[in-house]
Amino acid sequence: xxxxxxxxxxxxxxxxxxxxxxxxxxxxxxxxxxxxxxxxxxxxxxxxxxxxxxxxxxxxxxxxxxxxxxxxxxxxxxxxxxxxxxxxxxxxxxxxxxxxxxxxxxxxxxxxxxxxxxxxxxxxxxxxxxxxxxxxxxxxxxxxxxxxxxxxxxxxxxxxxxxxxxxxxxxxxxxxxxxxxxxxxxxxxxxxxxxxxxxxxxxxxxxxxxxxxxxxxxxxxxxxxxxxxxxxxxxxxxxxxxxxxxxxxxxxxxxxxxxxxxxxxxxxxxxxxxxxxxxxxxxxxxxxxxxxxxxxxxxxxxxxxxxxxxxxxxxxxxxxxxxxxxxxxxxxxxxxxxxxxxxxxxxxxxxxxxxxx
Numbered sequence: 001x002x003x004x005x006x007x008x009x010x011x012x013x014x015x016x017x018x019x020x021x022x023x024x025x026x027x028x029x030x031x032x033x034x035x036x037x038x039x040x041x042x043x044x045x046x047x048x049x050x051x052x053x054x055x056x057x058x059x060x061x062x063x064x065x066x067x068x069x070x071x072x073x074x075x076x077x078x079x080x081x082x083x084x085x086x087x088x089x090x091x092x093x094x095x096x097x098x099x100x101x102x103x104x105x106x107x108x109x110x111x112x113x114x115x116x117x118x119x120x121x122x123x124x125x126x127x128x129x130x131x132x133x134x135x136x137x138x139x140x141x142x143x144x145x146x147x148x149x150x151x152x153x154x155x156x157x158x159x160x161x162x163x164x165x166x167x168x169x170x171x172x173x174x175x176x177x178x179x180x181x182x183x184x185x186x187x188x189x190x191x192x193x194x195x196x197x198x199x200x201x202x203x204x205x206x207x208x209x210x211x212x213x214x215x216x217x218x219x220x221x222x223x224x225x226x227x228x229x230x231x232x233x234x235x236x237x238x239x240x241x242x243x244x245x246x247x248x249x250x251x252x253x254x255x256x257x258x259x260x261x262x263x264x265x266x267x268x269x270x271x272x273x274x275x276x277x278x279x280x281x282x283x284x285x286x287x288x289x290x291x292x293x294x295x296x297x298x299x300x301x302x303x304x305x306x307x308x309x310x311x312x313x314x315x316x317x318x319x320x321x322x323x324x325x326x327x328x329x330x331x332x333x334x335x336x337x338x339x340x341x342x343x344x345x346x347x348x349x350x351x352x353x354x355x356x357x
């Protein structure tokens with residue numbers, strides 16, 4: 001697979017604080033890429049540097065093998081879909097989509113018939129056929145999101161950057177737009193770089209997931225690899241599906257405030273030592289339940305359960321005040337009702353834990 005974008009040791013600071021710290025990665029052509037990170041990790045800064053709205057302090061950006069230093073945003077061949085859509089409220093749907101074609105610097109489309117034909121094709125692509133004359137103030141959030149995408153795609157960019165494109169939509173619409181964005185991208189055959197702070201969105205949409213941690217790429221891998229094998233405790237924390245414990249590896253165990261956990265053979269090199277067990281790898285048992293040789297256990301007081309449709313998440317307070325979470329999938333069996341403040345054994349297999357450091 002060919003490479004569409006290369007970021008080489010890109011650094012960008014605002015005052016003394018580095019927003020991007022020697023960022024280095026390559027993106028394949030014709031792919032959906034998720035860029036995941038918490039607020040303040042540098043996601044939007046990275047997008048703005050790629051688009052040309054900001055210049056990096058050092059490093060280089062290559063797009064289809066050519067450096068972008070000093071190239072104006074409009075001349076880069078890279079589309080940008082803003083989080084708030086940035087539509088023109090006084091223009092109709094068709095006029096918004098036509099704006100970029102009519103006003104671009106190189107080869108503007110001024111022939112009314114050619115312009116109308118291109119706009120109609122793009123509205124059909126994003127599922128808005130027949131919406132031409134609607135005011136953008138009179139359509140739904142999901143429809144405005146598609147108008148913003150159509151306005152970008154109609155200029156035929158070689159890559160599209162999306163800055164938290166689903167953030168302004170309600171939960172039900174976000175779910176539908178995930179699949180629609182993937183379908184639209186496949187039809188266009190260009191790379192989408194989709195920035196999000198939602199771990200579920202990043203994993204569901206990305207062929208490749210980049211995790212940004214304090215201005216650096218902490219992991220770049222397929223979504224199932226990131227989910228099952230996070231590269232560090234920071235990545236595991238962003239995924240919001242792992243219980244994490246601080247401590248240190250001492251001989252054949254991980255020792256910390258939560259207790260002593262015997263280890264399996266595998267460990268991951270990481271800057272900070274930590275022990276992680278995924279929510280859905282834990283069983284809840286009575287305190288007197290027997291433990292097999294390959295299992296680890298701690299005890300906790302039941303706090304509450306939260307039903308989420310396909311699963312139930314149960315919360316326990318450990319002796320040090322740490323809240324421990326267990327996810328029970330209802331496709332297996334509905335978990336029994338637990339008694340508030342009663343004590344339970346929380347059990348997992350040694351081999352299911354991830355040990356960092």
